[in-house]
Amino acid sequence: MSVFSQKICLKNRIDVAKFASNVITDQLSVDENSVLGLATGSTPEQTYRELVKKHISGQNSWSQVRTVNLDEYYGLDRNNPQSYHHYMHVHLFNHVDIPECNTLIPDGTTSDPVAEARDYEQKIVALGGIDLWLIGIGSNGHIAFNEPGSSRDSRTRLVRLSNKTISDNSRLFEKKADVPTQALTAGIATILEAKKILLIATGKNKSAAINAALNNPIGPDCPASFLRLHPNCMFVVDEAAARGCRNNFR
Numbered sequence: 001m002s003v004f005s006q007k008i009c010l011k012n013r014i015d016v017a018k019f020a021s022n023v024i025t026d027q028l029s030v031d032e033n034s035v036l037g038l039a040t041g042s043t044p045e046q047t048y049r050e051l052v053k054k055h056i057s058g059q060n061s062w063s064q065v066r067t068v069n070l071d072e073y074y075g076l077d078r079n080n081p082q083s084y085h086h087y088m089h090v091h092l093f094n095h096v097d098i099p100e101c102n103t104l105i106p107d108g109t110t111s112d113p114v115a116e117a118r119d120y121e122q123k124i125v126a127l128g129g130i131d132l133w134l135i136g137i138g139s140n141g142h143i144a145f146n147e148p149g150s151s152r153d154s155r156t157r158l159v160r161l162s163n164k165t166i167s168d169n170s171r172l173f174e175k176k177a178d179v180p181t182q183a184l185t186a187g188i189a190t191i192l193e194a195k196k197i198l199l200i201a202t203g204k205n206k207s208a209a210i211n212a213a214l215n216n217p218i219g220p221d222c223p224a225s226f227l228r229l230h231p232n233c234m235f236v237v238d239e240a241a242a243r244g245c246r247n248n249f250r
């Protein structure tokens with residue numbers, strides 16, 4: 001097992017964010033041209049805050065970094081406040097020295113999602129692949145928007161969101177009916193091709209998914225379980241998310 005492939009439980013979400021921001025900052029100091037995979041959602045918000053603090057104090061530079069996001073809601077314009085384009089600018093891109101042209105997020109307004117998905121995969125290959133992908137986990141075990149049922153070989157594509165994900169994410173919308181029902185997402189195979197993966201999870205609503213990811217049979221019932229096939233995947237969770245599988249963590 002590589003040193004990177006550890007399972008780490010920390011006290012709370014702040015400690016998880018500080019740890020994750022250190023891992024990412026280390027990656028940027030080893031290679032300022034890194035290709036970073038990024039996630040959205042509530043979990044990484046604090047990690048982005050920590051990364052911005054480090055940037056302001058001169059500990060990381062993003063001028064040469066290229067970023068690739070996991071996913072985007074289908075049907076949302078990049079200026080829509082609920083879009084992941086908007087999220088990334090608000091939480092990270094507007095506060096660090098990354099050139100806009102070095103960032104990649106699926107186009108949720110494309111009229112040709114099949115072509116968009118194919119181009120996305122080709123763009124990742126053209127970048128030389130992802131060095132480190134920061135990812136979260138859904139309460140149903142999804143990674144990116146690979147919902148239960150997604151296969152190991154899945155690639156970037158248009159998917160239908162599960163009812164569970166729609167109701168989980170409705171907290172961020174005015175009403176449930178406003179949550180998009182589809183998304184463009186990197187596939188499981190796309191994610192597993194990253195050189196390193198850093199999964200972060202906080203809060204008790206993630207504990208069942210973390211337990212399933214680490215202890216259930218590897219398979220589509222819990223898409224995050226496929227991460228166990230990766231030789232350099234680190235799970236960093238807080239105590240609440242580790243509840244029920246404390247033995248898996250040091």
Ligand code: F6R
Pocket residue numbers: 038039040041042043044070071135136137138139142143144145
């Ligand atoms: C977001 C993404 C999703 C989230 C997951 C958890 O880009 O790909 O898989 O990581 O839904 O979301 P939060 O962190 O809001 O609980």
